[in-house]
Amino acid sequence: MLLKRDRAAPAVWEADEKNGFRTLQSLLWDSDLLVVWRAIEAIGELAAARESGGLDEVREVIRRLLWCMNDESGNLCWFAAEAIAEILTRVPSLRDEFLVVWLGFLDEEPFEAGVRWGIARLIRAGRLSDDELQTLLDRRFAIVASLDNVNASVRATALFALTALGEPVPTDMRTTLANDATSVNIYDIDSGELRFVEVRSLLP
Numbered sequence: 001m002l003l004k005r006d007r008a009a010p011a012v013w014e015a016d017e018k019n020g021f022r023t024l025q026s027l028l029w030d031s032d033l034l035v036v037w038r039a040i041e042a043i044g045e046l047a048a049a050r051e052s053g054g055l056d057e058v059r060e061v062i063r064r065l066l067w068c069m070n071d072e073s074g075n076l077c078w079f080a081a082e083a084i085a086e087i088l089t090r091v092p093s094l095r096d097e098f099l100v101v102w103l104g105f106l107d108e109e110p111f112e113a114g115v116r117w118g119i120a121r122l123i124r125a126g127r128l129s130d131d132e133l134q135t136l137l138d139r140r141f142a143i144v145a146s147l148d149n150v151n152a153s154v155r156a157t158a159l160f161a162l163t164a165l166g167e168p169v170p171t172d173m174r175t176t177l178a179n180d181a182t183s184v185n186i187y188d189i190d191s192g193e194l195r196f197v198e199v200r201s202l203l204p
Contacts, residue, residue: 002027002038005192010042011049020046021061028079034194036079037187044086051091058091062098069105081111085118089125095132103135106142116143116157120164121189140167147173152182152199159202160186169203177203 001009014020024046027039047058065084068077077083084102088095102118105111119136122128128136146158147169159177162169169177180199188195 010045040083040086044090047087048090081114113153113157116161119161123164153184156184156199163204
């Protein structure tokens with residue numbers, strides 16, 4: 001289902017598979033990055049399908065993911081930030097409750113890249129209220145500050161987020177980033193494929 005990227009399949013499958021969310025969440029630890037990203041998408045699809053029947057189940061999914069972002073969980077989930085971003089993109093009614101909590105991980109290792117990717121995802125989906133957009137814009141200074149992060153994925157997703165926010169890259173950082181040939185994986189939500197790109201190619 002995930003490798004075929006059948007966008008309608010998760011909700012149909014979940015009708016008979018009552019532990020669907022837990023199954024998909026377990027795939028966030030998979031060694032195949034494409035499976036991980038397709039699982040993130042499917043979690044969002046499933047959350048959207050469940051919205052009409054009540055939000056308690058989806059809330060519980062987000063809470064479990066937040067717990068997996070806590071050292072005390074004993075099983076840190078590196079892709080939990082992206083999964084929460086996908087749920088909040090697909091289920092806007094939960095943003096009041098969880099958006100600010102999720103943004104609290106903006107500079108928490110190892111979730112910096114995931115939250116930055118998620119900011120771009122939320123904006124590009126085009127369904128943000130003015131207040132939600134301002135909440136994201138309020139983080140732009142922290143995002144700019146991370147353009148020289150030692151982690152290339154953080155630098156790349158910072159550029160991704162700033163471009164989505166419509167914020168300029170400071171001139172001094174632009175010169176450095178224009179020479180940044182480090183390659184990173186970026187998931188393209190439009191094509192559903194992983195792109196292996198150089199950081200400098202993401203400069204707006």
